[in-house]
Amino acid sequence: MSSSTANGHDTHGGESPHDAPTHCENCGAPLQGHYCHDCGQSIVNPIRHAAHAVEEVFEAFWHLDGRIFRTLRDLISPGRVAINYLSGQRAKYVAPLRLFVVLSVLTFFVAQMVIRVETQDATVPLLDAGxxxxxxxxxxxxxxxxxxxxxxxxxxxxxxxxxxxxxxxxxxxxxxxxxxxxxxxxxxxxxxxxxxxxxxxxxxxxxxxxxxxxxxxxxxxxxxxxxxxxxxxxxVPEMEKAKTLAELEQLRNTRLRKQQGELAALPAAKAAERRRMLGEIRETNHASACRAAQLQIAVARGSEGSRSRKAADDARIYGDSSCESRLTLFGSDEPWDEELNPLKLSWAPAFLNKWLNSQIAHGKDNFARVQYDYGLWVRAALGAVPSALFLLVPVFALLLKLAYLGSKRLYMEHLVVALYSHAYLCLAILAFFLLFALDKAITPHWAAFGWISGLLEFALWLWMPIYLWIMQKRVYRNGWLLTSLRYFVIGNLYFVLLGFAVAFIALASIVRM
Structure with missing residues (x-):
């Protein structure tokens, strides 16, 4: 007889799948409560109880058993959670890493929903009546x-x-x-x-x-x-003054014939000059394409009346109308080109040079998109902040360790302080984004709320550095002068590093778009 039958859990025997088991379904030990005393498994089977399965997801992620609310309540008071947690009162609080991860994900998810940057519009005024x-x-x-x-x-x-x-x-x-x-x-x-x-x-x-x-x-x-x-x-090159596509094509073909003749006259031994001439031919074609896009966009705008247009849509349909696309690297006189004039690091292997040039090509194309749709840059920056914070939390803890070398505190204690301080920053930024959303929703109907939300947002930004200053004073128990000096040095170093990290990750995310 199988163990499931012996324990009374064979659903084919007519027993309901919702009946409470008498023996642990994992190890078979007799049950005397909601958890097995031998292996610790819960009596509730999430496969059979959908509601409890959802509850367990939130339980595992949030620990919604009162600790999250108690933690958030005490987090509002500078340093209270960190002091209590380090003194041994850990059971009543959400663990610092879990709290920071949850709040950072929630904060910047809300930010992505709330912040909207409209793409660049262009409206053409028409004067038909004289x-x-x-x-x-x-x-x-x-x-x-x-x-x-x-x-x-x-x-x-x-x-x-x-x-x-x-x-x-x-x-x-x-x-x-x-x-x-x-x-x-x-x-x-x-x-x-x-x-x-x-x-x-x-x-x-x-x-x-x-x-x-x-x-x-x-x-x-x-x-x-x-x-x-x-x-x-x-x-100004002649092609940039062409008034029609036919005139542009004639100018382009004339210039190309001349350049191709010069290229054919160059001997194969003069590889550098041939590369330069090929680059000029490519620039001619690029300038022609840009001017063609400009002419077509002008016709579209004029023929469609005074309707508002999105520059990003025009660029996608008609082509990039910005002819300023020369990219030079490390002081090179010749523009960068993935094929004709690539970046070459003498000490790097061929596959690394190839990868670097492909990333430069992606970045060049994507930055051309960003100039028409600033929302891409904002979304990249918002997406970069959580990653930068997560990466720099250990760095902030290291700065605290160096600043308080004489305190005999362990690095992990400084890490707890860093995590709870960053959790508070995420909570404050989340409150700011919620105020921003309320402002957009309520102010058009009640103008006075704009003043109220503005004052609250200003007070929130002002309180954040003061909060961290008081927290550092309470946790490390130094005098105000010494605390202020350390706070100033650590804060400046950290925010410089944070700025670089956010910019680098945002740039990397744009390159990978």
Whole structure:
């Protein structure tokens, strides 16, 4: 006969699976309570009791038997939990490591839910009805008048006029002629600039009593200077000025033919020069793709009206429109390229160099995504904080050990203090996030709550360093002056390390996205 039958647990024999066993199902010893006196197994079978199974999960994770609430209550008083735990009163408190892990996970889970960073939007104003319909026209005219008011002579006026007209013309010409309603705001602004400049010139002529000949001479001198400056600063590649995709393709093909001809003329022995030329060809293609994305996004914005657009969506659909993607490493003159100009550490094996370059490539691509969606960076930073705290808790305990070498305390005692202090920080940050969530939910309906939550959040941030200072004083029982000195040194060292750790882990998480 099997042991289960002998113990009265054969469910096929008609006995209910919920009947309490008389013998331990693990070792067969007679039961005299809720736990086996021989092996310690519970009388309750979680496979048969779903409610108790859920209860055991929370019991194992939280120890919700009153200790969690007692621990949180005493944690509010600086140092009380750590002092009692170190003095031997351990049964009534949640263990420090368990408490810290639970609170840190809960805190930054709530943070991920509460904090939302909207992606960058772009709205295109449309002026279809002409110059007189622009409601901001009077403001624009006043602004231009003030800009020219500081010009003391005609040469200054013409220089300001030329600079502003060049900027506006570049913006206008970046939009295809197929979208006249998008080009019109630039033309209106250019008309305002010319009107303000002419008005200031007339005032200067009247103030200085200039003759027509003197006016012409000053204008001619100003134009000569402006042309000379324009030639010396004309460094924008032609492809970035293309107004249509057809023009862009023609410019790109012309440049590529020239570069490929130069590449073909280079002998195979000149490997470095060939790599440089291949890099220039790749940059040409990249610049062309960027300008094509810009043109397509401009057409999409103009044709879809004044609707709000997400730059991240435009980049995903049309391509990256940011052409500033040159990445140089360790002072190299040539831009980094995973294939043509990779990072090479002379002391590292080939597989490590290959892995480093692949990580750089991932990071470069992902940082291009982050510039359009700042929420990715915020989520990475929030995700990095718990890991950084967990890694630095032993470091904080080591700093306490070094600061209190004469106290004859063991490292594990300092670790308990570090864990409970970090648990309190997580609890305070959790309270801050909950206040932040309440603020967003209540303030739109009751404006006064914004002031209340703001004061509470400020008080909470102010209390956190004071709490840790008082905790350190109570636990180690030194004088205030000595405690303050040690607190200042430990705190500064720790938060510098924490900042570096959070930044490094956040960067690593973005690279691994």
């Amino acid at each position: 110059v007189s319909s622009n409601p901001n026209r009077a403001q624009n005219v006043n602004r231009e008048n003030k800009r020219f008011a500081t010009a003391n002579d005609i040469e200054d006026v013409e220089r300001v006029r030329a600079t502003e007209l060049a900027e506006l013309a570049e913006g206008r010409d970046a939009v295809t002629t197929m979208l006249p309603h998008v080009r019109k705001p630039f033309e209106i602004a250019m008309a305002d600039v010319n009107a303000a400049a002419d008005r200031r010139v007339a005032e200067i002529i009247k103030e200085q009593n200039l003759t027509p000949r003197e006016v012409e001479r000053e204008k001619a001198a100003a134009l000569r200077e402006i042309k000379a400056e324009s030639k010396s600063t004309q460094a």
